[in-house]
Each structure stands twice: as C-alpha cells, then as structure tokens.
Amino acid sequence: MTYRIDCLQYANWSEKIFRQMREGGVDAVHVTIAYHENFRETVLNIEQWNRWFEQFPELIFQGRTGADIRRAKTEGRTAIFFGFQNPSPIEDDIGLVEIVHTLGARFMQLSYNNQSLLATGCYEAEDPGLTRMGREVIDEMNRVGLVVDMSHSADRSTLEAIEHSARPIAITHANPAFWAPARRNKPDDVIRALAESGGMLGFSLYPHHLKDKSDCTLQSFCEMVAQTADMVG
C-alpha cells in the first residue's frame, strides 16, 4: 500500500480545494495553520478548521496519528495534520507545547527566516545556534510528540536541533543548495546529518527554491531528487 502525502501546504482553503485533494487522491496533508499568529490567534484558526471538519466530513477529517492516514485512504478522505511555520503560537510559555499538541498540532518550525526565542532563521546574518529555551522546547516537543521542523532555520541551528533532538526531525519543504543556492535551501552537511539521524526531507516546489525559478523543468527537478537520493537515500 502506498500513500500520497503532501508534507507541507498552505492555501486559501475552501471546499473547492478539499475536493481537488480528493480528485488528486491525497491521503494526508500537513497544513500550515500559523505563520506569525500568537496562541489565541492560532486557536481562532483551529476553530475555523473545526467548522470545516463539521461541514465537509465526507472530504476531510483531523489527523492525529499515522493510523489516521491509513484510515483516510480506506475511507476516501483526506487527513488534515496541523503545523506551525514558527513557534509564535507557544509565545514564551513552554506549557503551551502540550496544549497545542492536544489541539492537534503535529509539526512546529523553531524559526521562520528570522531569529525566534528558540533558534535562528535562515535570513539572519549571524546564527548563534539553539537558544536555552530552544533546547528545553525541543525536549518538551520530543516528550509530547510534536515534530521539530527546521525548513526555514539557519544551518547551525538546524545542525544543533538534529543533534539535540531525541527524535528524528523534519525539513518539510526545502531543496539541496547544490542544485539551487537559495538561502532557504540546505547544504550537503545539513542534508547528510538529517538523513543520518533518521529525519525526513520534503522537496519544495516554491519557485524561489527552484533552479531557474519558475522556468524550472520537470526533468531538472527530478534529477535533483534522484541526486539527493543517491547522496543520502
């Protein structure tokens, strides 16, 4: 049995898109429900998703475990997994890690381009690595089962997160820098450390992360995937 999973998606969500996901046979999708929202704002976004789950039960439901992906395939629906692109939803309160997990969050990026309370983003000039709170929050994320995502983080912070985390981490949307040297893409040492620790890499189709941007060819993209697989697959 194979599953079709979208490892990171954002959109102006609607019934139309939920139906497109069914037409495309998408069993599960990691949906961004917070970019820069604080806790209360994130809860408002979850409330909106709760309304969609209530309105369109034949199309979508909230995913919480791997078993939900198998259930989604069996039932012909799409399992929606919540994720944050930034740790802003936990504000400065480590107790919120368990709270957002209880509400269904399964992925959280430690930083989004800029410095956060936890780690450095990939656009900062300096990357001092994980902060003291960052280490504590990773421990708590490991405990409750919230996946550390370093897609938008800087390299030293990412390497330290891989090292510090007791569970494998994820880079849900980024490409190798050897193919397209954007700051959001990852150098070989990060990709190797990620793979050696059992982590996952999701490739990105965002034009800024592609070789030749929007002129990128399917051939070029697939060669990049194959080359990355040869390197660490």
Place this chain on the structure above:
Amino acid sequence: MTYRIDCLQYANWSEKIFRQMREGGVDAVHVTIAYHENFRETVLNIEQWNRWFEQFPELIFQGRTGADIRRAKTEGRTAIFFGFQNPSPIEDDIGLVEIVHTLGARFMQLSYNNQSLLATGCYEAEDPGLTRMGREVIDEMNRVGLVVDMSHSADRSTLEAIEHSARPIAITHANPAFWAPARRNKPDDVIRALAESGGMLGFSLYPHHLKDKSDCTLQSFCEMVAQTADMVG
C-alpha cells in the same frame, strides 16, 4: 461494580490531596479548573494540571470518557475530569466550546451567581431566562459532549436549559430548597424537571447549602437525601 465519584470538587490541589483521594478510594473527580478565568487563564490552569499528570502518574490521570472511570478503578488511580463553574473560559466565542472540550473540559456552568452572556445566576433579582447566545451554546455543548451544569443558575434559566438541551443536564452541587432554603438550593419543580429529563443531582456539603449550616447533622443530611430520592429517585 460500584464506583466512587466526587461530582464537584475544588481545593488547593497538591500531591497530599491526590494521595488522600487514593486513600479514600475516589475513582473519579470533577475538578473545577475555572471560576472567572478567561480562555488564556484557563489554559494556564490546564498547563498546571498537565504538569501534575506528568509528575504523579501513579496517582492521577486526565479523564475524558466514562471508560476512564472504569480504567481508574482497575489501575488504582483517580481520573480527573475538568469543569468550569462559569462560561468565562469561552469568552464571547462559541468556537471555544469545541476547543475547551478538546482540551478535556467536560462540564460547564452557564452562569455563576451573576448574569452571564448565557444565563442568569441565582443571586440576580431578575431572571429573564436563557439568552440567545445561551441557546446556541447549549446546542454546541450538546454537539461536542460538554455537560450543561446549572448549579449556580437561577430557576427560570435552569428550567429553560433543561427544556432546551437535547442531552440531560447536571446540577452537580446543590440541595433541595425544601430542606434548606438557600438561594443556591433548588425548588421542587426544578428538581422534578431535572429528574424527568434524565439529569443528575449532586448533593452539596458546603455549609451555606446545609440545614443548620456547619451544625448540620449526618442524620439530617441523610434524611434529606432519602426524601429527595423518594420524590424523584
């Protein structure tokens, strides 16, 4: 199999009290985690309980369903069920009903002595009954499985909640007014309507709700329980 359940409890919680509950063989307890707290303050209280669940797993765990009470008895632990004495945790946002339920809330009073956005409290001079929002919130509580508790509500509001709710409601802590005519105690018509709808009444040991206050005798209390059972049991 019989179970020992405390239908409403508040305390300055600590390991000592958790151990006392085990010594007393309490299988489950409905714990007040909010009196007048708003949503964020209630979440802070849940965070404190999460820490206790982590610290004392041999004594307590979070209860969410009836099966958890059976599990508590089997495992020799006490299942903790969260409840609010006021609807303040949902603020003015009906979407928070499902959110607090997901976080474990299983009981919510529609008003606490005073007028709320939903219903009237028992100390108000006037009781205009359920508000428009009150009816909508009851529907939402029925949908997600959050029990309506009218312990501190005024009589007309209580009768209307019994009538409007599609599921039985609870009066978790109050006594019959025929025995002790405190404003917090309930007249016969409320008790009869509650019983006829399948609801539950939990008797109160709070001195202000007792005949002769702190001088109340065990004999008198038990006679009151027997008389109430004769009336609606």
